[in-house]
Amino acid sequence: MERILGRSGGFLPQFDRGAGTRFNMHYCPGCGHGVLHKLIAEAIEEFGIKDRTILISPVGCAVFAYCYFDCFGISVPHGRAPAVGTGLSRSNPESVVISYQGDGDLGAIGFNELIHAANRGENMTVLFVNNAIYGMTGGQMAPTTLTGSRTMTSPTGRTIAHDGYPLKVAELVAELPAPVYVERVALSTGPRILAARKALRKAIRNTMERKGFSLVEFLSGCPVNMKLDAAGMIDYLETKMTGYFPLGCLKDVSASTPSAAALPAPEYGSAAVMETLIGGNDVLRTRKTNFRNLSAFFDKERRLKIAGAGGQGVLSFGMVLAAMAGLRNFNVTYLPAYGPEMRGGTAGCSVVFSRERIASPVADSNCNLLVALNQPSLERYLPELKPTGILVFDSSVVKPPPLGKRQRGYSVNAAELALELGEPRCANSILLGALGKVMNELFLEGEDRADFQRVVEEAVKLCFAGKPRVAELNLKAYQLGLEHAVSRR
Ligand SMILES: Cc1ncc(C[n+]2csc(CCOP(=O)(O)OP(=O)(O)O)c2C)c(N)n1
Ligand code: SF4
Ligand SMILES: [Mg+2]
Known part of the structure; x- marks a missing residue:
């Protein structure tokens, strides 16, 4: 029990959010970010990669992710994580680069960076938290917001005619030849979280073994902006979200992909x-x-x-x-x-x-x-x-x-x-x-x-x-x- 409830060694001993804060985490109750943080911390500890991991925090509710993990961290401008990750990964081939991004960060402003890093097969893990909303800024429509959803910027509900189709990021990435592993999971029920844990570990292992680009999409809850309680949020994820974004592995060639040698450092004499x-x-x-x-x-x-x-x-x-x-x-x-x-x-x-x-x-x-x-x-x-x-x-x-x-x-x-x-x-x-x-x-x-x-x-x-x-x-x-x-x- 202690093992499950205790603080993972992949976390910092103290979450330092500055003096005067009432809570030791800045995520709302029922938020998927907190759950995913725990899964990441456990993997970092158990794989023994604290000294190799560079976690890139997004702009979004997880902007302070670097305050939690006992590894290297870097904060980047909105959407730029895969571009920065490219530099980090190429210049430190031993590092385990993890890009942590929301749907606004990855699917909207940073989609260009994401799709090109995936297409180049950069050696990194991208953790894509799809909560179908811009959480941090108070609930605007995201590229993944479901049709019919009411948000701050789609007050009468998203329509295909006006806003297009909700973006299936995992499917798009899986279509590219370079990525080695793409899976969609959900941070909803216990069994789903265990499946998410497995997918996360597979992606991180791929990066540790220099197999190339892995992406895991996590369907995640933002109960605050969805105006749902915990049970309602799980129900929304299990029915509405998985109905449009089917769970499962979309691509996995990790086993047959050899570890890639690091690119030679360019010489600019x-x-x-x-x-x-x-x-x-x-x-x-x-x-x-x-x-x-x-x-x-x-x-x-x-x-x-x-x-x-x-x-x-x-x-x-x-x-x-x-x-x-x-x-x-x-x-x-x-x-x-x-x-x-x-x-x-x-x-x-x-x-x-x-x-x-x-x-x-x-x-x-x-x-x-x-x-x-x-x-x-x-x-x-x-x-x-x-x-x-x-x-x-x-x-x-x-x-x-x-x-x-x-x-x-x-x-x-x-x-x-x-x-x-x-x-x-x-x-x-x-x-x-x-x-x-x-x-x-x-x-x-x-x-x-x-x-x-x-x-x-x-x-x-x-x-x-x-x-x-x-x-x-x-x-x-x-x-x-x-x-x-x-x-x-
Ligand atoms: C260049 C730039 N544009 C816009 C913003 C405002 N902004 C901050 S977070 C955010 C969206 C976050 O949504 P998402 O990536 O889905 O993360 P979530 O908060 O839902 O986890 C936006 C648009 C910004 N900080 N910088
Ligand atoms: S606003 Fe939503 S995404 Fe942000 S911390 Fe709260 S529940 Fe999580
Ligand atoms: Mg979001």
Whole structure:
């Protein structure tokens, strides 16, 4: 008896929901989440996988699931659990990734993530709690709400004409070739809960043995939002829910599926990235590792933000910078922002380079260098420039802003000079010249200055390969920027 009533070792010794709470669980009486939590905790304990399990909590009533289990836990945005689970599972092949999701989380906002993770056969267990309602937010219609059900958003009852058919998630997943195990169970009566326990364990075992993707759908009660008492809830599950969502195993090829080896970790060395971006090129094969007199600038990870309007050459500016870093054997990332920006709004890209591995390719905050090609971009990103950061801007279109004590500013009237050159689109390369001036004045000495000039030329030629006249024009523009850029302080 104690075994059944006691707290499983898969649970934390204390459910810490913060001071002042009256209850030691945040689920309503009769809720299926609590029952499923117990089954999960028991499996984690009995399989001895506390140190391998990563339980992904959903957005929904089980949002605090990580407060209960004595294993690793992670909370993710609404519906994103299978996408996050993919990363967790691939980068930690030994882990047992369990994605815990409700019908709103999995069947609505996150259905895309779910179906693609299933289709890829990611090694994870998905526990799908189908209570046919958005429980947490107070009872709105879910994709699995039964036809005729009255909810906050279907006050006269769900209709097929208006809302479509209740979504049979398990059937859809079972149709895919990749998943190894798909079963639907119910958290209703004692025998049903025992069957649910068995299904849950099979799925978790599959993940432990790296057999691929398993999904168990749990028909579950939300008595509060269904406005039913405990007996009425069980009756609803046993008649209405199982009537539309038949229980049973929809697919099981676990026994004949071999354990899959972990995917090899991808290598993003600068050489591979450059080959991919620019293709085979002799310059790549002869490149050198220069900047030997490493200044403080090249020693650390550097995050550069280039921002302006669509059509100003912001993205090719970033491309040239990324090529320069790659040509001198830095690890480098280049992240352009496409989309409506291309129609004349703001456009931007991030370039991050480092001697070490790069954690994030986004330089939208805490950037070391900001190149602003128009006023809105300056206003948007200047607050994100580090206190020791450097600003380079086009003084023909940007008002010189006040800078922090340790910040430095350089400007050049790029748009005007580009007009004089007869090619307004070259303003970006004139600003690249201003950046050359920054490097010469603040960071580079002796032979490294000459090498910087060389790497600019190599990078421009690479990025405009097949267009020698354009490359030549841009190098001319670079030279103009180098000559005309001025330090603002
Ligand atoms: C991006 C986003 N959209 C909407 C919400 C609001 N929201 C919170 S929980 C939820 C639905 C939860 O329903 P379900 O996944 O079925 O879980 P249950 O509470 O029923 O267990 C919604 C829509 C949110 N938190 N984030
Ligand atoms: S609202 Fe429904 S799903 Fe949420 S805890 Fe209560 S009974 Fe469970
Ligand atoms: Mg729900």
